[in-house]
Each structure stands twice: as C-alpha cells, then as structure tokens.
Amino acid sequence: MxxxxxxxxxxxxxxxxxxxxxxxxxxxxxxxxxxxxxxxxxxxxxxxxxxxxxxxxxxxDDTMYGVFFEDINRAADGGLYAELVQNRSFEYSTADNRSYTPLTSWTVTGTGRTADDDGRLNERNRTYLSLGAGSSVTNSGYNTGISVERGKKYDFSVWARVDGRTRLTLTLTDSEGELAKARKVTARGGWAKYEATFTASRTSTTGRVTVATDQAAALDMVSLFPRDTFKGRENGLREDLAEKIDALDPGFVRFPGGCLVNTGSMEDYSAESNWERKRSYQWKDTIGPVEERATNANFWGYNQSYGLGYYEYFQFAEDIGAMPLPVVPALVTGCGQNRATDDEELLQRHIQDTLDLIEFANGPVTSEWGRKRAQMGHPKPFGLTHLGVGNEENLPVEFFARFEKFRAAIEAEYPEITVISNSGPDDSGTTFDTAWGLNREADVDMVDEHYYNSPQWFLQNNDRYDSYDRSGPKVFLGEYASQGNAFKNALSEAAFMTGLERNADIVKLASYAPLLANEDYVQWSPDMIWFNNHASWGSANYETQKLFMTNVGDRVVPSTATxxxxxSGPISGAVGLSTWATTAAYDDVKVTGEDGTTLLSDDFSGDAAQWTHTGGGSWTVQDGQYVQTDEAAENTMVSAGDTSWTNYDLSVKATKKSGKEGFLIAFGVKDTGNYYWWNLGGWNNTSSAVEQASDGGKSTLISKPHSIETGRAYDIDIKVRGRQVTLYLDGQQWGSFTDDKPAExxxxxxxxxxxxxxxxxxxxxxxxxxxxxxxxxxxxxxxxxxxxxxxxxxxxxxxxxxxxxxxxxxxxxxxxxxxxxxxxxxxxxxxxxxxxxx
Missing domain, CATH: 2.60.40.1180 (Golgi alpha-mannosidase II)
Known part of the structure; x- marks a missing residue:
C-alpha cells in the first residue's frame, strides 16, 4: 500500500x-x-x-485474479480474525497509538492494575492484569460492542494465575441485561487456561464480557470466539467476511501486506531493545500457540495481535482453493520511511528466515519447520509456489542489491519457487523506471506493480500493457484501485481490467486493494468489502471484481472494437497555491498570456484580495509575502484568475518555512476537484511530481526523486501551451508532459x-x-x-x-x-x- x-x-x-x-x-x-x-x-x-x-x-492462468490482504482499516483484529475481545492480552501501548494504554477497551470495577514483571504469562505476552479481590474487568469489544446472535454459541477462555483457589464469574451482558447465562470457573495455582461456553439468549450489537473474581487474581488472554467460524476452524475467521472473499473465487491470496511488510525495525524483540514494538512483520512472530505470539505496533496506527498469523493465512488460502503468496521484508523500508540496512548479519538472518518459511510451507514433517507446521495441525505441505520479496521500496538500487541476495539463496535451495520483485509505489517515474531496468537486466521472473489513480487514468490506460516486452519479466499487479467506491469508480476499473485480460500473457496476477475496511476504523479508502461488528457488504468495486473473477475464461479470443x-481543447483554468503538512511563503505571482498580456500580477505589497481560499490552512499577507502558517493542514489551496485561461505562463517565488513537505503550484484550476499541480517535495519531501485531479481523484503524470530545502526561495515557472506543459525550476527545465490521451x-x-x-x-x-x-x-x-x-x-x-x-x-x-x-x-x-x- x-x-x-x-x-x-x-x-x-x-x-x-x-x-x-x-x-x-x-x-x-x-x-x-x-x-x-x-x-x-x-x-x-x-x-x-x-x-x-x-x-x-x-x-x-487460473490464478489470474486474486485478493490482497493487509491488516489496514482493522482488517484483522476486529475484522477477519473472529476474536470478539479487543486488547485481549492488555498489550496496547502508546507505541501503537498515543491514545492507547494497556487498559484500552477495558473498564475495571474495584481495584486492578496492569503489570509487566517476572509474573507475566510468557516473554512475548508480557503485560497482564492484576485484579483485586471482589473486583471485575469488562471489555467493550469493537465498534459499538460485542455482537452476538440469539441461539449461537460463543467460546470463552482466560488465562489466570491465583494463590490458592479462586472463583471466576464470567458474564455476557448489554445495557438491557443478560445476553447469556453466567458461567463460573474455579482457578487454582499458576498460569492456566480456563474455558466456558455462552449461548446467546438475545441478539445484540452492544455486548460486553466481564470477568469477576472473588479473590485476587492475575488475568491475561481474555478471549471470546464465535463457535461458527469459517470452515469451523479453531482460532478461525469471521464467517461472513471469509465467505464474501471465498465467493470471489480468488486464484491467490497475497499477504500480509503492504506497508506492514517493510516498515518499522527489522530487529528481533529482545530485552536489550526494551522489547521494541515497532517491528516489521516477521512470520516467525506469528505462529505457535496464540498466547505465545507477539503483538506489534501496526503501521496504520493501532495494535495488531498475531492471532491471525502465517499458519492461518496458509490455511485460509487452502480453504478457498487459492494459491498462497506471502511477501517478506527485504531490509529496505518503504511507505515514506526510505531506509536501507547495511547490517550483513541481519540481512543473512532474514534470508534464512525466508528459507525457513518455505520449509514451513512445503517441508516434510521430518524437517524442523515442517514439523512445526504439523504440530499446528497440518502435516500436509501447503504447496507454496510464489513468494514476494519487498514492497514499494522508494530506493530501487538499494532494494535490488538485497533482493538479488534473497533470490540467489532461494533459487539455490528451492529452484521451483517464483521469486517476485517490485517496481516501487507508482505507475511511472524515476523509481519505477530504475526498478524495471534492474529487473529486466537481471531477468527477474515477475515484478509487482502498484498504483492508485483517478477513474480518468484507468479509462485512459487500458493499453498500458500492450507495449510491454513479451520476453521480459511478467507482471503481478499486486495493488490497484481508482479513488472511490461509487459505481463510476468500478466502471473505470472494469474498463482497465479488459486490458489486463487482453494482456494475460504479461499480466499473470492481479488484485484490487485494499480488501477490507471496518467502517469505524478507516485509515484508507476506498476498499472492496466494508463491515462493522455485525454486518458486511460488498462495494460496487467488489461486485465488479466478482463478476470478472468468476467469469475469467481460459484464453483470450482476439477481438477489436471501434x-x-x-x-478536447487546450488545458484551461486558473492558477493556485497550496501546501501539505508544511508552512510556506509565496511572492511575485505573475500570469502572462502567450501574446505577452499580463493576466495576473501580485507581489502581495497590499492585501490578497485576488485570491479565493478553497482549502484548509491559514493564509495571511506577511512582509510582502502570502504565507500559509498551519503546519498540520493538508491541501490548503488558494486560487486566482479565470477558469477559461489557456496558453499562459505562470511564475512564482516559493519558500518552504517548516514542515514535512514542500509546496504545490496549481494550474488549469477549474474547481476544488479539477486541476493540475506541481507537487514539489511531496511524499515526506522525497519526490516531486505533477498530479492531475479529476473530480477529486488524482493521477501522477510525471515524477522524480527530489526534495525542497527549508528557507530557500525557489523560482518556479510553468508554461502551458495547448495540452503541453513545460516546467522550470530556478531557470532550468525540470520536465514536460502532454496530456492528450483520451479517456475511452x-x-x-x-x-x-x-x-x-x-x-x-x-x-x-x-x-x-x-x-x-x-x-x-x-x-x-x-x-x-x-x-x-x-x-x-x-x-x-x-x-x-x-x-x-x-x-x-x-x-x-x-x-x-x-x-x-x-x-x-x-x-x-x-x-x-x-x-x-x-
């Protein structure tokens, strides 16, 4: 992502x-x-x-279309993973989210405190709750609460440690009263797991589960699972969500991400690192008994348990008849972090972890990791054939040097595995071109492309793969979507998918992204399947994907169409200034027609009456400059001029004052959703690009790695002629493009x-x-x-x-x-x- x-x-x-x-x-x-x-x-x-x-x-191929699962928008905990208790092991932390504490989603009545000491359940499940005699603790679940359905069974469990003998009373209630008959269990001695079953007497979406104790007790791993999971799996998946995915008939499941794969620390959890929580997703953390698995700070701003781990991903792929396609970190971070490790020992450890993963998936029960798979309940190999290394790295040279080491090690030991590289986070630009050049030169089997663009872009680029080298690497389109869940978005994606199928000899795998979104915990939109704690529904994009995925065919029958x-006329529109999480100052704005006529001139020696504020932020004239002073504001657009302007030159001086990025100079401005802008120092000040907004959705027309210096005044000139645009930075041509491709x-x-x-x-x-x-x-x-x-x-x-x-x-x-x-x-x-x- x-x-x-x-x-x-x-x-x-x-x-x-x-x-x-x-x-x-x-x-x-x-x-x-x-x-x-x-x-x-x-x-x-x-x-x-x-x-x-x-x-x-x-x-x-039968695997042409698949699904991409990433734990974003609470897709796992509170989503596909059927656990109903939030923060079940008291591991939430400010490292996950500044608002979190170990008691997030819990309410203690009486006395109770969380502890991380030698009395813990185990080394990776470190925090537990110490509850006083006569006290209780209640969990509120996800969304509006714990959802239960009348007549259905729910399996409860808790790990407890007590001195002597203690009675635990377990209740399931909502504001109207009891939802199931209370259960009592007797706890004795050191840490042990205690279980009970509730049968819901009423349907509710606002339930709460409570554990009360008559004597002092330590509690951990408080869990409530619906008995009816997908395929009846223990520690299983939420049935309605899994069934909607299954109904797509996916050819593969790509997991676990996304930005989860290659962000955060690549190091091990250890006491020396103070049990580093912001750790990249590493598969060995996610297998074995659930009470011994780690939790982690999710890249998307919440805590993730690893209850849904690699074993469950493999099991789910098998249950729906899909090819498993895991992605492992290459020790180059992506998603705006842009760091590469030079620790050779750490690199070799990750390479070995990847080899161990293949053994876990495919090895015999006599092998070390095949035996661990068998011990978890699956002696038969999972049949892994494809594996991705890395995700959206913005450092293509550094990434590829490490990718080659992974590939060499995998091919030496498992030559039957297809090792997939990638081309960065965008559909074009310097990173994309560099990555593809390296992949072609090294004769890589398959390259993972990602892009999120406007509907117009998808209508314009049906022919994207027509000109790809038929003898070069194949394409895995691992993430794509237009920017919305309306039917018009799905229409544009469908138009693009006809081009994917026409080029099925090049595009071997494709998956819309993201797959899931909990409507109350959204970090990214659009998404294919939406849900809350009691219902789920497929978007227009889901229905489109399902139609294609269940009617693929086995070969393309060549056809043509008028x-x-x-x-289309020339690019027309007013001009604009904007910022994104940055403060900046602008001066000496001038717009000149091609005949030399001055259309706009503003040195801000007076007021800013010529400008209309259409975005956020705070704009004021200060010392002869127009300054945006809100560092947190995003898209602070102000515009000036006539929307009918064509064939003009725009010049402006711009200075970044503080913040994460640079500045944005807009042209061809029609309204708040339709314009072009030159985004200088975007993406955390790592690159510059021209983006086109079409009814709010954006597409990148040209991009280059580039950063903007704080405090330096830049001279920016943009020449618009017909549908051709030429851009100059400090008097030097930075780039040009012609926007003349029809949206068929x-x-x-x-x-x-x-x-x-x-x-x-x-x-x-x-x-x-x-x-x-x-x-x-x-x-x-x-x-x-x-x-x-x-x-x-x-x-x-x-x-x-x-x-x-x-x-x-x-x-x-x-x-x-x-x-x-x-x-x-x-x-x-x-x-x-x-x-x-x-």
Missing part, C-alpha cells in the same frame, strides 16, 4: 470526453445486423465489435471458457448513453440463439451500503444471438454475455 495523498473516498469524477461527443459516436457495420428481436436491423450502430475465434490469443471520438469509455474483451465452450463477451460502457453495438463473432459456431447475460448497471454515483445495494448483478437471457447480431449495452454498465459454441 503506498502512502500517497490520493486517499479520498467516494469522490466525484467525469469522463475526459464531452456528452455531445459520446452521442456523436457512430460506426457503419458491413452487411446486415440482427436486432434484439431477431429481425434485420439498420446497419448504423454506435460501436462495432469484431471477434476472430481462429486467431491465437493469450492463455489465462472507439469513441475524442473531443467503451472497452471490451472476449475470452473462452474451455470447460463449457462458452465465448464470454465482456463489455464496459462507462458513459451516460446506451451503446448500440454490432457484434461479429467471426464465424464462430453458435450452438444457441440464447446467451446468458450478467449486467451491473447503476447510476454513476451509486454506492453500496449496509442497508442498500444499488450495484448488484442482474441475470437475464438474450435470445438474438447469431454469427452477427446487435446488442445495446446500457448506459453506465458492465455486461457479460456467455454464448454457447458447438
């Missing part, structure tokens, strides 16, 4: 073509077409699709299902007009006039929620199939036609 500033949720957007131009689209199709009632129709249609069933198309005429709203791909013989015609119509389309099957032998049709169609802004599902598949039958026929694809729709062949 890359930490760019494109995290807006459910943003609005528009196509890069006008509505009038879409209605102008027309193609003359040779020969007669068949209307939907089977009669001969007029030969004028909006689009034409021509299929060539005899041509060779790319083979599509396109939408593109109508009509996309298609055809695949063949070897098992059924079906041709699957997949069409995305991401525009507000129906698309009457002539379809020529190229002589394919059609077995029936009937085709099974699955359609997703909704308003562009439609969003699925817990209570409403406007985006859902509709099944129908089309009866007008022949070698050549006409079909009208609804406005704003994704349509799959399954056509039987003889």
């Amino acid at each position: 890359s930490r760019t500033r494109t995290r807006s949720s459910r943003t609005r957007w528009r196509l890069g073509v006008t509505a009038s131009s879409l209605l102008m689209a027309a193609a003359v199709v040779p020969g007669p077409a068949q209307a939907e009632d089977g009669t001969e129709a007029a030969d004028t249609t909006d689009y034409a699709i021509t299929v060539d069933p005899k041509a060779k198309g790319a083979k599509i 396109s939408t005429p593109s109508v 709203p009509f996309r298609q791909v055809v695949t063949e299902d070897a098992k059924t013989g079906d041709l699957i015609v997949k069409v995305v119509n991401a525009q507000s007009a129906d698309a009457r389309t002539a379809i020529d099957l190229g002589g394919a032998k059609v077995a029936s006039k009937k085709a099974k049709v699955t359609t997703l169609a909704a308003a562009p802004d439609a969003v699925n929620t817990e209570t409403e599902t406007p985006v859902k598949p509709e099944q129908s039958v089309f009866t007008g199939v022949s070698d050549r026929f006409t079909y009208t694809f609804p406005a704003n729709s994704i349509t799959f036609l399954r056509i039987k062949q003889k």
Whole structure:
C-alpha cells in the first residue's frame, strides 16, 4: 500500500470526453445486423465489435485474479480474525497509538492494575492484569460492542494465575441485561487456561464480557470466539467476511501486506531493545500457540495481535482453493520511511528466515519447520509456489542489491519457487523506471506493480500493457484501485481490467486493494468489502471484481472494437497555491498570456484580495509575502484568475518555512476537484511530481526523486501551451508532459471458457448513453440463439451500503444471438454475455 495523498473516498469524477461527443459516436457495420428481436436491423450502430475465434490469443492462468490482504482499516483484529475481545492480552501501548494504554477497551470495577514483571504469562505476552479481590474487568469489544446472535454459541477462555483457589464469574451482558447465562470457573495455582461456553439468549450489537473474581487474581488472554467460524476452524475467521472473499473465487491470496511488510525495525524483540514494538512483520512472530505470539505496533496506527498469523493465512488460502503468496521484508523500508540496512548479519538472518518459511510451507514433517507446521495441525505441505520479496521500496538500487541476495539463496535451495520483485509505489517515474531496468537486466521472473489513480487514468490506460516486452519479466499487479467506491469508480476499473485480460500473457496476477475496511476504523479508502461488528457488504468495486473473477475464461479470443471520438481543447483554468503538512511563503505571482498580456500580477505589497481560499490552512499577507502558517493542514489551496485561461505562463517565488513537505503550484484550476499541480517535495519531501485531479481523484503524470530545502526561495515557472506543459525550476527545465490521451469509455474483451465452450463477451460502457453495438463473432459456431447475460448497471454515483445495494448483478437471457447480431449495452454498465459454441 503506498502512502500517497490520493486517499479520498467516494469522490466525484467525469469522463475526459464531452456528452455531445459520446452521442456523436457512430460506426457503419458491413452487411446486415440482427436486432434484439431477431429481425434485420439498420446497419448504423454506435460501436462495432469484431471477434476472430481462429486467431491465437493469450492463455489465462487460473490464478489470474486474486485478493490482497493487509491488516489496514482493522482488517484483522476486529475484522477477519473472529476474536470478539479487543486488547485481549492488555498489550496496547502508546507505541501503537498515543491514545492507547494497556487498559484500552477495558473498564475495571474495584481495584486492578496492569503489570509487566517476572509474573507475566510468557516473554512475548508480557503485560497482564492484576485484579483485586471482589473486583471485575469488562471489555467493550469493537465498534459499538460485542455482537452476538440469539441461539449461537460463543467460546470463552482466560488465562489466570491465583494463590490458592479462586472463583471466576464470567458474564455476557448489554445495557438491557443478560445476553447469556453466567458461567463460573474455579482457578487454582499458576498460569492456566480456563474455558466456558455462552449461548446467546438475545441478539445484540452492544455486548460486553466481564470477568469477576472473588479473590485476587492475575488475568491475561481474555478471549471470546464465535463457535461458527469459517470452515469451523479453531482460532478461525469471521464467517461472513471469509465467505464474501471465498465467493470471489480468488486464484491467490497475497499477504500480509503492504506497508506492514517493510516498515518499522527489522530487529528481533529482545530485552536489550526494551522489547521494541515497532517491528516489521516477521512470520516467525506469528505462529505457535496464540498466547505465545507477539503483538506489534501496526503501521496504520493501532495494535495488531498475531492471532491471525502465517499458519492461518496458509490455511485460509487452502480453504478457498487459492494459491498462497506471502511477501517478506527485504531490509529496505518503504511507505515514506526510505531506509536501507547495511547490517550483513541481519540481512543473512532474514534470508534464512525466508528459507525457513518455505520449509514451513512445503517441508516434510521430518524437517524442523515442517514439523512445526504439523504440530499446528497440518502435516500436509501447503504447496507454496510464489513468494514476494519487498514492497514499494522508494530506493530501487538499494532494494535490488538485497533482493538479488534473497533470490540467489532461494533459487539455490528451492529452484521451483517464483521469486517476485517490485517496481516501487507508482505507475511511472524515476523509481519505477530504475526498478524495471534492474529487473529486466537481471531477468527477474515477475515484478509487482502498484498504483492508485483517478477513474480518468484507468479509462485512459487500458493499453498500458500492450507495449510491454513479451520476453521480459511478467507482471503481478499486486495493488490497484481508482479513488472511490461509487459505481463510476468500478466502471473505470472494469474498463482497465479488459486490458489486463487482453494482456494475460504479461499480466499473470492481479488484485484490487485494499480488501477490507471496518467502517469505524478507516485509515484508507476506498476498499472492496466494508463491515462493522455485525454486518458486511460488498462495494460496487467488489461486485465488479466478482463478476470478472468468476467469469475469467481460459484464453483470450482476439477481438477489436471501434472507439469513441475524442473531443478536447487546450488545458484551461486558473492558477493556485497550496501546501501539505508544511508552512510556506509565496511572492511575485505573475500570469502572462502567450501574446505577452499580463493576466495576473501580485507581489502581495497590499492585501490578497485576488485570491479565493478553497482549502484548509491559514493564509495571511506577511512582509510582502502570502504565507500559509498551519503546519498540520493538508491541501490548503488558494486560487486566482479565470477558469477559461489557456496558453499562459505562470511564475512564482516559493519558500518552504517548516514542515514535512514542500509546496504545490496549481494550474488549469477549474474547481476544488479539477486541476493540475506541481507537487514539489511531496511524499515526506522525497519526490516531486505533477498530479492531475479529476473530480477529486488524482493521477501522477510525471515524477522524480527530489526534495525542497527549508528557507530557500525557489523560482518556479510553468508554461502551458495547448495540452503541453513545460516546467522550470530556478531557470532550468525540470520536465514536460502532454496530456492528450483520451479517456475511452467503451472497452471490451472476449475470452473462452474451455470447460463449457462458452465465448464470454465482456463489455464496459462507462458513459451516460446506451451503446448500440454490432457484434461479429467471426464465424464462430453458435450452438444457441440464447446467451446468458450478467449486467451491473447503476447510476454513476451509486454506492453500496449496509442497508442498500444499488450495484448488484442482474441475470437475464438474450435470445438474438447469431454469427452477427446487435446488442445495446446500457448506459453506465458492465455486461457479460456467455454464448454457447458447438
């Protein structure tokens, strides 16, 4: 997961073509077409699709589409991991979140204190609760509380240490009273696990679980699990969430991240390091008895237990028939941290850990790590075939030097394993180009690409992989999404996915990201599946992914389609200034037309009356400069000028005063969601880029590693000519780009299902007009006039929620199939036609 500033949720957007131009689209199709009632129709249609069933198309692997799981948005604890007690082992810490204490989510009645001393449960489960006689402690769970369903069973357990004999009373209640019959257990002596079962007498989403003691007692690992976990697994997964993932029929599961993989310390937990909590995700921390597993400071700002660990990930992949695809740290941090370790001993230890991981997954029960797997309940190997090293490293040279050592060690011992590299956090730019160059030169098997862009970008880049080197490394598109959960976002992603399938010989694996989000604990949006403590629902993006993932096919049947005429004028708009977590000062702003006419001039010797404040922050004129003084504020845009301006030169002096980043100079400003800006010193002052905002969603057009010095005045000049932009920094050309790629709203791909013989015609119509389309099957032998049709169609802004599902598949039958026929694809729709062949 890359930490760019494109995290807006459910943003609005528009196509890069006008509505009038879409209605102008027309193609003359040779020969007669068949209307939907089977009669001969007029030969004028909006689009034409021509299929060539005899041509060779790319083979599509069964693993083409999968899922990427990262513990973000409380996806694990409080999510897929079915544990209902939050902070069950009292390990929450300010190292996880400044608001946390060991008693977060707990309430003590009577006397009680947490302790970390020699009386602890074990070395990794260090903090415990010392409860006084006649006292109790209550846990509030996640979201609104602990959710239980009438008649269902819930398994409770607690580890306790007492002097002599102590009665523990266990209750499950909400504000209305008892939710299940209270249970009592008798604790004796040193640390031991005590268990009981509740049967819920009522349904509630606001439950609380309480442990009361009649004598002094030490407590740890207080747990409440629904008996009904996915596949009935002990220490298992929340059933509704796992079932929604299973329903996607994923070909692989990538885990455990994401930024979790390569952020934080790479060192071991130890007393010498004061039991360092901000540690990178390392698989050996996550296996064995749950009470002996570590907890860790989650990169996304909360604590993560490792109850859902590597064994459970492998088990889940096996349960849903998916290929497991773990990712291990390469000792180069990413996600804005940008550090590389030179500790060779530490590097070799991580390489050995990776070899041990492969043995844990695939080794015989007679091997050290295969035996540990068997002891956990799975003597049969898991069948690991692919493994990723690293995630989104912004230091491609340093990363690749270490990656090569991992790859060499793995290939020497396990040559059957495909070792996956990556290309950094973006779809283009210097890091991307450098990483890809190194990967090609070293003949890497597969490269993991990540990008989060605007819907417009996805509509513009359907052809991204058409020009990739067919003899070079294959692509694993490990993370991608447009910036929203509305149907318009899903439409743009679907249009892009037709290009992924067309290039299935290059793009071997692909997964939307992120997978899960608890609606009350969101660090990143959009997400595929949303949930709270009692319900879950698939987004419009989920329904789109499910449609593609359950109708993949086995080979691409080559096809072509006409396109939408593109109508676009020059880049137009006002100008703007902004900051992001930074204070900055601006001066001598001047906008000049190409004929030399001054359109705007402001040296801030008076007021700032020409500027409109459209973002956050605090802007004032100080000593002849326009200064933004709120260091915490993000996107503090002020704008000036006319939105109709074209072909102009913008110059400005900018000085960073303090903060994490640099400054942002905007041009082509239409409104708060539509503009371009030159982001100098972005991403924690590690790179500079030009980003385009389209209805709030952003895409990167050009980027380079670059930082901005505090206190230095920079001369910035931007020349806009038509759709070409040239950028100058301190008099030197920094870069240029031409934004002239059409956002094509009509996309298609055809695949063949070897098992059924079906041709699957997949069409995305991401525009507000129906698309009457002539379809020529190229002589394919059609077995029936009937085709099974699955359609997703909704308003562009439609969003699925817990209570409403406007985006859902509709099944129908089309009866007008022949070698050549006409079909009208609804406005704003994704349509799959399954056509039987003889």
